[in-house]
Amino acid sequence: MTRFVYYTAATLNGFLADQDHSLEWLFAVDDTDGPDMAGFMDTVGVFVEGSSTYEWVLKAENLLAEPHKWQQFYGSRPTYVFTSRTLPVPDGADVRFVNGDVAAVLAEITEAAGSRDVWVVGGGDLAGQFLDCGSLDDLVVTLAPATLAAGAPLLPRNVGADRLKLHSASHQGEFAVLTYSVQRRESKP
Secondary structure, three states: OOOEEEEEEEEOOOEEEOOOOOOHHHHOOOOOOOOOHHHHHOOEEEEEEEHHHHHHHHHHOOOOOOOOHHHHHHOOOOEEEEOOOOOOOOOOOOEEEEOOOHHHHHHHHHHHHOOOEEEEEEOHHHHHHHHHOOOOOEEEEEEEOOOOOOOEEOOOOOOOOOOEEEEEEEEEOOEEEEEEEEOOOOOOO
């Protein structure tokens, strides 16, 4: 069964990126013995991300000038980018732009994932939209030993303890990895 998983790194005080949408704070952390991204990637059939995340990856990895690198990160799996703008696509990349409500494309994304999971890469607001429509199954946060004074929040929503059940907590290198199952809200008539 396809699961929607928001897997992300965050600072100790809950930021994904700094005020300039940079992840430089994260790359300063020693990732020796860190989270097993390769193992996680083996479970992923589709990537979903917002335009800020997509644009940051394009720029940080120089993917428009070096499109062959796309395969190293995404392979041949489709990437859905939620945006209202026209954005460039690296040659050979399977990028599908979506504008509008998350719920309207859930069936399409699920079908594209096949028997694998959907990685909600980010940002936090997009993950919140999946949560809002009852489609986020797991939240995996790798907390890094860093803080930021401001930036993009992990999940800009009020989410109570009744919605998140701790599934596991582990120490992986410099990171604390917390995995939560997201509890579905009862439908209101």
